[in-house]
Amino acid sequence: MRAVSCCFLFVSLLLTSVSVxxxxxxxxxxxxxxxxxxxxxxxxxxxxxxxxxxxxFQPGDSVLFKRGGLWRxxxxxxxxxxxxxxxxxxxxxxxxxxxxxxxxxxxAPDDWQPKGDGLWATPIVEYQPExxxxxxxxxxxxxxxTENGAAAGIRHETTRxxxxxxxxxxxxxxxxxxxxxxxxxxxxxxxxxxxxxxxLVGSNQPVSFSVALIKNGPPWTMYGxxxxxxxxxxxxxxxxxESIPMDDVSGLLKRWTFVFYLSENAEDARFNFYxxxxxxxxxxxxxxxxxxxxxxxDDTPHLSTDVGNIILNGNKAAFxxxxxxxxxxxxxxxxxxxxxxxxxxxxxxxxxxxTEIEAALRNHGVNLSGCGYAVFDGLDVRYAAxxxxxxSGNHHLIIRNCDISWIGGGDQYLGGGDGRRVRFGNGIxxxxxxxxxxxxxxxxxxxxxxxxxxxxxxxxxxxxxxYRNNRIETSEYSFEFWNRGPESETRDILFEGNxxxxxxxxxxxxxxxxKNGRHLMFYHNSSxxxxxxxxxxxxRNATDSLIRLENDWTAGLTFENNTWEQKPGxxxxxxxxxxxxxxxxxxxxxxx
Numbered sequence: 234m235r236a237v238s239c240c241f242l243f244v245s246l247l248l249t250s251v252s253v254x255x256x257x258x259x260x261x262x263x264x265x266x267x268x269x270x271x272x273x274x275x276x277x278x279x280x281x282x283x284x285x286x287x288x289x290f291q292p293g294d295s296v297l298f299k300r301g302g303l304w305r306x307x308x309x310x311x312x313x314x315x316x317x318x319x320x321x322x323x324x325x326x327x328x329x330x331x332x333x334x335x336x337x338x339x340x341a342p343d344d345w346q347p348k349g350d351g352l353w354a355t356p357i358v359e360y361q362p363e364x365x366x367x368x369x370x371x372x373x374x375x376x377x378x379t380e381n382g383a384a385a386g387i388r389h390e391t392t393r394x395x396x397x398x399x400x401x402x403x404x405x406x407x408x409x410x411x412x413x414x415x416x417x418x419x420x421x422x423x424x425x426x427x428x429x430x431x432x433l434v435g436s437n438q439p440v441s442f443s444v445a446l447i448k449n450g451p452p453w454t455m456y457g458x459x460x461x462x463x464x465x466x467x468x469x470x471x472x473x474x475e476s477i478p479m480d481d482v483s484g485l486l487k488r489w490t491f492v493f494y495l496s497e498n499a500e501d502a503r504f505n506f507y508x509x510x511x512x513x514x515x516x517x518x519x520x521x522x523x524x525x526x527x528x529x530x531d532d533t534p535h536l537s538t539d540v541g542n543i544i545l546n547g548n549k550a551a552f553x554x555x556x557x558x559x560x561x562x563x564x565x566x567x568x569x570x571x572x573x574x575x576x577x578x579x580x581x582x583x584x585x586x587x588t589e590i591e592a593a594l595r596n597h598g599v600n601l602s603g604c605g606y607a608v609f610d611g612l613d614v615r616y617a618a619x620x621x622x623x624x625s626g627n628h629h630l631i632i633r634n635c636d637i638s639w640i641g642g643g644d645q646y647l648g649g650g651d652g653r654r655v656r657f658g659n660g661i662x663x664x665x666x667x668x669x670x671x672x673x674x675x676x677x678x679x680x681x682x683x684x685x686x687x688x689x690x691x692x693x694x695x696x697x698x699x700y701r702n703n704r705i706e707t708s709e710y711s712f713e714f715w716n717r718g719p720e721s722e723t724r725d726i727l728f729e730g731n732x733x734x735x736x737x738x739x740x741x742x743x744x745x746x747x748k749n750g751r752h753l754m755f756y757h758n759s760s761x762x763x764x765x766x767x768x769x770x771x772x773r774n775a776t777d778s779l780i781r782l783e784n785d786w787t788a789g790l791t792f793e794n795n796t797w798e799q800k801p802g803x804x805x806x807x808x809x810x811x812x813x814x815x816x817x818x819x820x821x822x823x824x825x
Contacts, residue, residue: 256291256293256295257273258273259295260299260324261282261284261299262275264302265278265280268280275325282305282308282333286307286424292312297324302331302332303334306333307335307597307598307600309497310599311604312604313605314606315629318607318608319606320607322609323610335615335618336617339583339584340584345583347582351560351578351580353576354575354577355536357574368526368527369525370417372521373389375387375415377413379412379413380412383403385402385403385406385508386401387400387401390479392482396522398482398483399522400521401508401519402518407510413509415508416505419500420502420504421499422495422498423498427492427495429490429529430444430459430526431526431527432523432525433486433487434489435486443458446458460492460570460573461490494538497600504526535573537573538643539570539647540566540568541642541643541681542616543590543591544591544616551566551577554567560576563580593617593618595643596617597617597621598616598620598623598637599612599623601623601627601663602627604627605629605630606630607630610633611635615637615638616639618643619643619658620658620659620661621659622660622661623659624664626667627667630669631673636676637661637678637684638676641656641680643658645657658680659685660684661685662688666695667696668696669696669697670699671701672701673702675704677705678707678739679708680707680709681739682708683712685712688716689716689721690718690721694722695723697724704731704732707738709741709745710750710752711733711736711751711753712733712754713755716758717758721759721760723761724762724765725764726765728768729766732770732771732773734773737750737776737777738750748777751775751778751807752775752779757783762790767792768794769793771795776803778806783809797815808821
């Protein structure tokens, strides 16, 4: 392995000269604040995370949360500009950091209903729309898109009672869901709001499909995926007769409802139905009628998406299962995606067994998507079942002095146990096209996947990312890196001065089907890679090995002055698919 000389341009240098012209300090107090107040002094502080997320902060502004306060949900980050970053930090007396929980509290006995045989379940949420926030779609304004050989058409019929039925005919479905898309006119959506889409539907054949809210144009960003409110709402209802008179169709259609929980604002969203990849032997016809959508304002997080973990009394994880039939042992739980209902196995009401029950939702604690020039200093982020800090396409960010714990475990593909059963969740993740980032002096523990990671796939660039002086404990991986494919570029990644202990000894390891407790998890990396430097770190104890290097990209990788400590009898290094003990320090060139 050759040595690499790297010059790292730390993000802190980019932000040391900060202009404060026209900048405003905003204060948020979770107990005594008032969203109707000015928010510009501690005495006129705001109260809710919703107020923060709905505000378009200006470059140079500071968003300050009172020490010891607690906010639930996802903090949506805003962008500053060069020399004028937006600061998210704290104010007030004491040592306790402001806390951000990505979870729903289920600590009251009334949160659970007995279902017999040791099973308890949460009540099914009844969503109430805001007054005058319902819209009826004219289905004749919907568009239809086909690709990759798929063939479909749309027609509109009028029944004898004057009702319009829109009929989607599929002659050839293609091979993927996106090969047939039926979509609405653009609509406006607001973050931290819930939307409910409801319609009558039926089909002459079984058809699986999905609904999403996406950007009405390139780059086709997904704003949210619809969650059905009742069972079996991904397979359309079918009537047995081969042919149904159009005047009789309305009486056979069934009401379906999907809920969308959104984390960003958009003026150009559209509802997108995906019907491609249908396996049929003859022409498929799908009938729609009476489609409405409603806006639901709710400042309190509901079980609106998958529950990836349940944290009991702040120090114990319940065990996620994939079906209700798997619930057999104390603290087993299962989340019913179709009903948005949580099931738990317990010898008594869970809230009588545990004083604190936090159901971690499959959302980020802090959403960094598209964010640039922002600083996060001194926050406590917990109980998010996606990532603690996560998002793609971000740059010039500093994350420092934060506590990040009990992160991950969410159902990555939202299959609810069907299809790919994959759980995920990192402490801080920079996904694809990330550059000029600094992560320093943070404490991370109990992370399902990696405490720190930059990763991506497709053509992307990950450049000038520094992780230094962090303390990492009981995470499956301390640092994970990979980038794919060969058209992508990774350079100038520095991992320095970090103390990493007990990889694989956290809550997630025992629940994982793919146990891989490593401090450095270098999965298959096919990007053009240079200047990845691992130096002056301590790596102590891992269930599997201190390092796993999957394929040979060592020309871009340098190790300098690291301390390696492993328990007796366990391999220190899994290097290019070969295990090494302590002798790896001398037999693997450049590893010292």
